[in-house]
Amino acid sequence: MFEKVLVANRGEIAVRVMRACEELGIGTVAIYSEADKDAGHVRYADEAYNVGPARAAESYLDQEAIIEAAIRADADAIHPGYGFLAENAEFAARVEATEDITWVGPSSESMEQLGEKTKARSVMEAADVPIVPGTTEPVTDPEEIHEFGEEHGYPVAIKAEGGGGGRGIKIVNEPDEAEEQLESAKREGEAYFSNDSVYLERFLDNARHIEIQILADKHSNVRHLGERDCSLQRRRQKLIEEGPSPALTDDLREQISEAARRGAATADYYNAGTFEFIVEDTNRNDDGLLGEDTDYYFLEVNTRIQVEHTVTEQLTDIDIVKWQIRIAAGEELTVAQDDIQLEGHAMEFRINAENAANDFAPATGGTLDVYDPPGGIGVRVDDAQRQDDALVTDYDSMIAKLITFGEDRTECIARGKRALADYDIQGFPTIIPFHRLMLTDETFLEGRHNTKYLDEGLDPERIDAAQERWGPEIVNTENGDDEDVVEREFTVEVNGKRFEVNLEERGAPPLPTNGSNQHNPRPSSSSSGGTKRGGSSGNSSGSVTTEGEQITAEMQGTILSVNVDEGDEVDAGDVLCVLEAMKMENDIVASHSGTVVEIPIQESQSVDMGDPLIVID
Template sequence: MPEIKKLLVANRGEIALRVIRSAKELGIKTVAVYSEADRNALHVRQADEAVLLGPPPSSESYLLGNKIISVCKELGVDAIHPGYGFLSENAAFAQKVTEAGLIFVGPSPEAIDIMGSKLAAKAAVAKYNIPLVPGTETAITDVAAAKERAAEIGYPILIKASAGGGGKGMRIVEEPSDFEDQMQRAVSEAQSAFGDGAVFIEKFITSPRHIEIQVLGDQHGNIVHLFERECSVQRRHQKVIEEAPSAVLTPEIREAMGKSAVMVAKACNYYGAGTVEFIVDEQLNYYFLEMNTRLQVEHPVTEQITGVDLVKEQIAVAEGKPLRFKQNELRIQGHAIEVRVYAEDPANNFLPDIGKLQTYQRPQGPGIRVDDGFEQGMDIPIYYDPMIAKLVTYGDTREEARLRMIRAIEEYQITGIETTLPFCRLVMEHPAFISGQFDTKFIEKHFKPEDLQTVPNEESQQIAAVFATFLQEKNQQQQKVNEVVSPSGKNGSAWKNRAR
């Protein structure tokens, strides 16, 4: 079996630092790559070696697959870990890595290719009796026929880009009269975002939950699942808060979803860490949505409840080792919650904010984990995703993890930019979240920007009153001093008059 002695991390920020730390614990040398904007980044300093790729834009740095492979050859690198984003789900890059004689720490190019297309993924899993949302099985080529199928399914329906993600190329259609216009918009957006205008239609589940299953497979055909993550609190179809396990799944549904996720992985001969995503309706019926063929942003909550370091497992699988545990050996222990700390203004439609981290102090104490890539005084670059950190809390129960999260948010001190921390605290204290009865429309149903305007409590009001009295007394004392040193009728101080 191949042994990885030197690993290049083809990513930046907190995930690059996360991978570097696990690799170091395995005794593996690490190589960081960076853009000019990340010259002083933590992942650059923590790696054993670091190489500049180019200017800040991703297309001129982190997406330069051929250059990254060349760096590996120059430095005697054995393997590449792509993290998430950038090149992590690029089948062509994975193929080039393999052809260059390097190890790609991830699934096969074929698996990435199949699951990278929502239509190909649906076709691959259809024969395994996995629940699918009613819709078209192929891309829409005949608009009239698609409208007929939409009528059969029943409105509202969802037009989705086959190659898409993150809400791009996605349109909800409420009425038949809007179908053609919304389809043209979806095709145009999909072509612009992904270079592929293929779209298909699905029944729109009106109040869905977004629940995903973590899977892990080796190159010997063994696949297990590491239970679910609840990811329903989202903005712009992108997750903000995740937790594990879900507050609503019964043991029976959890087992059924886990088995379905394993079958999805088997459908593409999957190995490595991956995530099978489902939408779940109000009756807790679940439907296959897609598979992400990489490590997820929210993987820490799974690590917290299982005790499994997913990055170390990825590396072991890439080296050809069999999984070190079986399904019946995995257990859920406790509860974990993750909030994504974005440089965004939740009071202004979550618009990204940039600037300098004038204050940056992480929370500490039992059951708190912070995955980040920043320090006080660093700038938030405009070129990349605005996530600053992932704040994770763990407790024996969901309530302990929730209360610990509130305490951690209070301790997290960030000034210089707006962040999503106030919104995350609002969610933690909202009755819908506390009860577990929420869906992907949490923000639409329960959040208004004015909710973030806090009313000063009694203690802060007392402090403000004392401070105001202090300032008033200080001003009065200063006026008396001025009357002594600056007699009436003369301009300036006595010191200034003597100095003339």
């Protein structure tokens, strides 16, 4: 078994992996960016190393810096978590090629074969697994989309080869949209996965999203751990996941599960992975369920642990992360397929720092003035934050996961209602009010929702009412009373390795620190401190030098493209630039006609809310 594992990730998943390591008697190493120097995963680890600035491309995606940190820490394995480099076959190969360090995941060859969607489709065809009609070669020309649409009909889905988590997917509803959506999908693929290759699929308009958890070892043992239903999505971003699916008969779930196991075996896959399927929700039986004659299609393989792996762990009592580590160390699975049974019902609620009543806009800053997670029987919380922590807005908006478990779906939902009501987060909005609404929603309670329900079937006014009823009051506590005794925590780095120094101030004014490193005063009984920051990575745009109307950033994000040049004439509604924020592309448009007189930004630059983007005269 390994002696020390570096977790190449952040937030709750980094802590989740470290907890598994701790139970196995393995030391842990964290990496962190400048924005995360006070983060929970850094506090939890045995040791931590700074790998770069806030911008992910210069820190959490810096392969060389991460491997160098592992070597310096004398780690003998790297676990990637999910997101960032978790499905990057090149990074896996670099780790595999590094002496005395083991990659905790599938082989780089399997990741390349199954991680790129067109190759995965070919493998599934060979394994006799149904696939959605689509292309098996990358698409580069809008005319290819036109031809595909004429043959299979619209809408057409354009998908990034390396995509996942709803990113790199664009829907073409009519031929005129093909060129714009193709460029957008390629741009997202390059930005998120360093791969602008895309392919096409027939877009299934009325479907459920079902995924099968796989565990396989290096001794040709392949097991499936049942299914999860991830149909409650907004813009292809999952919000609530559950298992077993409330829509499938036992016969259909067994068909899909065996198809996934067959596909994994054909691909010589090992470690944890998720095989995702689309199930057509068209012909339900007299019990309101989808039976064995229902059409289902392979969607993709996620060659990593999933956000919603917790659902399967609750149903099977199998620690998937521990088995990832054991398999990487060469151990053989000790459980037979027939011994794996799904008991009860589980749901996972993603606790995102977003305002559901404001089109799920991510919070742009704030501090956890109150953080009081729920407990009790049948309740699990995976998180990394603690009270007084600052919200880091440079990355994903998910701050925690709430998982509830019951003897059946009814009890699971009842525990979900209780736990969500008990979950007290103050300082910025979260989607807890939205989750509480869904547990009263008739369509969801009956299990009749599909992947388009939130985007097309749910009345937005109900979300507004839920936010008003259950949302927190945002109170500014910036100028609180001075404390007689204040403990301050300082970070010292020696050769890039993090050390913490604690200092008590008694009856003295706060010690000055410089810029973004200033900590808020906190009582000496507090276990952690937060840094006040608005999410800037230090690369935000500067002041403008010309007169005119400034088009400013409505949220913190990264400039993906600049569509105009100085001197261009623009009309109201023209797209000036594209801003990526919290996995979403946002078109920044001209509010009126005029001439572009200044562009104080450039592609790949990070900007803060309120920063000037374009000046129009």
